[in-house]
Amino acid sequence: MELKTLLLEKRSVILEKWFNLILESYPPDASGFLRSQRNQFTNPVGNTILKGTEGLFDKLLGEMDSDSEEAVSLFLDNIIRIKAIQDFTPSQAISFIFDLKKVIREELKNENSGVESRISGELLKLESRIDELALESFDIYMKCREKIYDLRAKEFQDKTFRLLQMANLISDPELRSEEDHGSVLKGKDNNLKPEK
């Protein structure tokens, strides 16, 4: 429990450093805006990352009290969903998870050796958990990318569905009133000559 107490004490410093590290992956001209503009609607990227890191950190600390693993997927998802459609490679998109390990290590390095040896077991456990989150991040990232391709395909289908239907090229018996549509097409005079 000593590690948790320490991390709680250093919560705001760790979160700030972690947040800043993530924003450094953006061009300097953009990171200033992402960092400073705190309106969740006019700066949704910065604010989602901010809330996401806070949520992830608190959940991880919460887990340390109990045996159960808390649902962190939502926070991971919110951040990765953004990075998956921005100019990042897959490794860059999920590297922010490892930044947390780095920040925690840096913050704990000034503790005296007694503390360090007492928390090493807990720290190892926490870092292993962060590694698990990295694995989960791979899954989320892939899910987002697959969604993009799915959207492309679906949009194409939606655009052509009515046209196929009109051309009588769809013959799914489940399709409601297909026969009616057929009769509309075949049974009516399609004389469209403009009146003169």
Next chain:
Amino acid sequence: MSNKVPTPDELSKIDYKPPKRKWMDTPVEFKPGTWCYGSRPKYLEAVGMPNPRDWKPSDEDWKLPENWKEIFLEGMEERLRKYRSFRLFMDICVRCGACADKCHFFIGSGDPKNMPVLRAELLRSVYRKYFTTSGKLLGKVAGARELTVDVLKEIWYYMYQCSECRRCSVFCPYGIDTAEITLIGRELLNLLGLNTDWIAGPVANCYRTGNHLGIEPHTFKNSLEFFLSDIEDITGIKIEPSFNRKGAEILFVTPSGDTFADPGTYTCMGYLMLFHELGLDYTWSTYASEGGNFGFFTSNEMAKRLHYKIFAEAKRLGVKWILGGECGHMWRLLNQYLDTWHGPADFLEEPVSPITGTKFENTKSSRLVHIAEFTADLIKHGKLNLDPSRNDHLKVTFHDSCNTSRGMGIFEEPRYIIKNVCNHFYEMPEDTIREKTFCCGSGSGLNAGENMELRMRGGFPRANAVRFVKEKHGVNMLANICAIDRAALPPLMDYWVTDVRVTGVHELVGNALVMKGEKERTVDLRNEPLTSKESKEE
């Protein structure tokens, strides 16, 4: 643009980032998912646009004409002479940065060249080099640079990452309209045959057949007949609209998206039901079968050419005035460009609603009424029998489309309609609606499939606001009055929000409209059960 001195902590950090470079020294990289395919030659040939050939934006060689630089610069000179606004916008920007963080593409991507100021600077730097003394003499120091193939590619890349939504111009203290810069930028690129396929295709189709998909008259008629059959199933009422009918009082024109792609099709059903119920003396045209005008995303000249078919058809049919469906850029074009291009449509009569007698004085020049104005007026005069409980399964929010809201000030009419046909309406946060509305991310011909990542970035601020009202109020339907929105917002919701669907306002009207002689309705226009009906049965 900022030149911050790094802190010791930042300096000691080893990272994977490339060294910081000024924007002029950062070459453009064509990343997949952010750009649209190049136009096919057949589409350029169809309308006589220059340099038709097969090309890919990702290719090294764009197969430009030999004297491409000359063409581009001469084109620029001509436009600087012709459009005072363009010259002003090239000269007066003081780079205050007010627009910088207002662009949805910048907000969603974090790419500095998507700041409106920097996107315009891509063109301004060329302007300075060739058209200003300081730029000619001082070059880079004065923010000027040579026009090279790489610079041309960079201009292309970012001119097609602006949706011409004009949100940035709301915040510019000088009133610089960045959309106009994009318009001219694209126009110059089109002199070299550098259009996208997604825009050039609809332009060619619209020119030849009358609509974006190239739907011929009989198919256009068939598509409406599908809806008539659905309406009959749902309401028991048989509707028989007329096509190309001479002597009708009103010509109705809507974007072709409403006639062939869900969910616009349900909006179209709403129009048909409303007009039938009113007994409106109106006709559809299978020739002026498109409200949209992708010429506007190509060049001023092309927009002008495609624009007039609606008025020519109105003249041919001898109608009194024109009623327009739910469309965004159609609206701004017809109202704000008509006088300059063709002069007022004074061969038509000033529109008067045959139901309420209201004279639409705002349309003195165009003689064209937006259906949101028309329907709001009907409701205001109590001319419609409405049962809003039929929309009780929907919790609705409204997305202001850029062109109708920011461009034309249609803020209240759609809201007034929605509040009268729905019991559950919730506004999105103030910074994201009305004149400050966030674009869908796919306007100005960017709603292709191959640039899906770009669309998701640009649409994120909008989607984020929708997610907020979904979580707060349980919103499950996003209403709008623009066909591009109805096409672009469903995938946007699918990626960012989930379980929020998209509708036109007149689909909601169609649901709520109590029609004379209708059978008891059990389903809405999407054939989904009505909750009020279910609860009554319970």
